Amino acid sequence: MQHETKMENQSWLKKLARRLGPGHVVNLCFIVVLLFSTLLTWREVVVLEDAYISSQRNHLENVANALDKHLQYNVDKLIFLRNGMREALVAPLDFTSLRDAVTEFEQHRDEHAWKIELNRRRTLSVNGVSDALVSEGNLLSRENESLDNEITAALEVGYLLRLAHNTSSMVEQAMYVSRAGFYVSTQPTLFTRNVPTRYYGYVTQPWF
Known part of the structure; x- marks a missing residue:
């Protein structure tokens, strides 16, 4: 088997x-x-x-x-610039050049467009429009007791903006725009005749 x-x-x-x-x-x-x-x-x-x-x-x-x-x-840089502007408004530097800038503003404030420069290599210019153009804007006014201080403060902030601005950074430009009809920007306005167009370009932005 x-x-x-x-x-x-x-x-x-x-x-x-x-x-x-x-x-x-x-x-x-x-x-x-x-x-x-x-x-x-x-x-x-x-x-x-x-x-x-x-x-x-x-x-x-x-x-x-x-x-x-x-x-x-x-953000920290903006806070620094804002604090610098506040200090400059409250206690402006008593420099002859700044006092001369206020005098120059009074001389040119009726012009359609104007520019105040102290030193191109050290600070940014203040660019502005006339009293007549300011009066046309509902949000704009030069009826400000501290207007002279704001002019000098803008020049001081222009110095800080020039130091703080880095061309290699992602920030396209930094600026200070005043309701009193002038601005300071890290992107220069090459021709004075373009100041009104650029200023109204700023003041019509949603963030203004």
Whole structure:
């Protein structure tokens, strides 16, 4: 009985061997290798995808941190300039050049456009429009007791703006715009005739 079972097994193996010839064996091995290669490739893709997502997340976090620092730096700079303007309004420097600037303003305030400069290499110019143009604006007025102080303060802030402005920064320009009809900007107005257009471009902005 045991001998018969052994013979049957051998016969089954022979039949299997006849059915699975060398070509079938090669095909079977190829399918197995292809299956494992596909699994390994899929696993590698998953790992690379996770690594890419992690890298992008870290990059975005670094960019966000850099933008936050840059924004905070600009906010601190604006606060510094605002405080400097307040101090200059309350206690203006008693310089002859500043007093001369007030006198020059009184001489030119009726002109359609005017410019006051102290030193081009050290401070920014104050650019302004006439009393008549100021009177046309609902939000504009020169009826201000501290107008002379504001003129000198604008010149002082022009000096601070020139020092604080960095051409390599993301800030396009920094400016001080007064309701009394003048402004100071880190982007110079090359021609005096363009002052009114530029000033009204400022005062019609939503932030004014």
